[in-house]
Amino acid sequence: MFVVNYRKFFYGLSALLIGASIVFMIVWGFNLGIDFKGGSIIEVDYSQGRPEQADVHAKLAALDLKESIRPTGDTGFIIRMKAIDQAEKVSLTTALNSFGTTTEKRFDSIGPVLGGEALRKSLVSIILVILAIVFFIAYAFRKVSEPVSSWKYGFIAIVALVHDVIIPTGVFVLLGHLFGYEIDTLFITALLVVLGFSVHDTIVVFDRVRENLKHISVKKPFDQIVGESISQTFTRSINTSLTTLLALIVLYFVGGPSTQHFSLALIIGIIAGTYSSIFIGSPLLVTVWKWQSKKGKK
Helix, strand or coil: CHHHHCHHHHHHHHHHHHHHHHHHHHHHCCCECHHHHCEEEEEEEECCCCCCHHHHHHHHHCCCCCCEEEEECCCEEEEEECCCCHHHHHHHHHHHHCCCCEEEEEEEEECHHHHHHHHHHHHHHHHHHHHHHHHHHHHHCCCCCCCCCHHHHHHHHHHHHHHHHHHHHHHHHHHHHHHCCCECHHHHHHHHHHHHHHHHHHHHHHHHHHHHHHHCCCCCCHHHHHHHHHHHHHHHHHHHHHHHHHHHHHHHHHCCHHHHHHHHHHHHHHHHHHHHHHHHHHHHHHHHHHHHHHHHHC
C-alpha cells in the first residue's frame, strides 16, 4: 500500500523529471547524429601518439568541413562533418596524416535526404509501437469492466510509456549539450527496447490486479487490491530490472563509444520504465478509480 498511499509524491517526481526533460529539449534542441541529419563520420587512430585536438582542428579548418572532433580511446579521434565526396575524403586523410600515421577504423557518409527519411521512419516506428501496445492491453483486459474499464488500462499504459520515452531523451539532450552525445538510430532502437521492457512490467502488475479482482472472496476496496498487487510483483520487477542493468553496466564499461551510448540509453530507459510501471502506471489506476467514485457521488 506504500506506493498507492504516496502516489502524489511519485507523480510529482515524475512531473519534475518530465518537465526538466522538456525544458532541455526546448532550450538546447536535439543533437542529431548523421543517421538523421546527414553527414560523414570518420574514426582514426594514431600509431605514434595522438596530436593535440586544437592542432587537428586548425589543420582541418582550411578544408571547410564544418567538423566536430572528439577524442576516443588513448590515441584516436572521432570526427563528424558535413557529407563529403571521395576527393574531400582524400584531402581529409592527407591532413590527418600530416600529424603522423593514422589507421582508419571506420568511415560512414549519409546524405541529408536519407537522414531525414530515417528520422521520419524512427518517429513513426515509436508511435506505431505505442499504439500497438495500447490496443493489445485494451484487448487483453477487455473482460475487465469494473471498477476501471479496459480502455483506461490502455490509456494509463500510454502515460507510462510517454514517461519512458521523454526522460531518456531529455537526459541525452543534456548529455548532447554538455558532452556531444548524439541521438541516432541506435538511440531509437534503445527506446523501442525500453518500451517493450517497460510495458512487460506494467502488464505484469495489471494482470495481477485483474486476477486479484477475479478471485477475491471478500470485497475489498480497489486501492487495497492494487496495493496488494504491486506488493506481490514488486520483488520480481526489481530483480528482473537489476539483472538486466548489471549486464548493461558491464557493456557500458567494456564496449566502444557507440555501444556505450546505446547501453547508457538502455540503462536510463529501464530505470525510468521500472519506476513508471511500479510508481506511475499502477497508482494511476487508483487515481482514475477515485475520480470515477467522486463523479458517481455527484
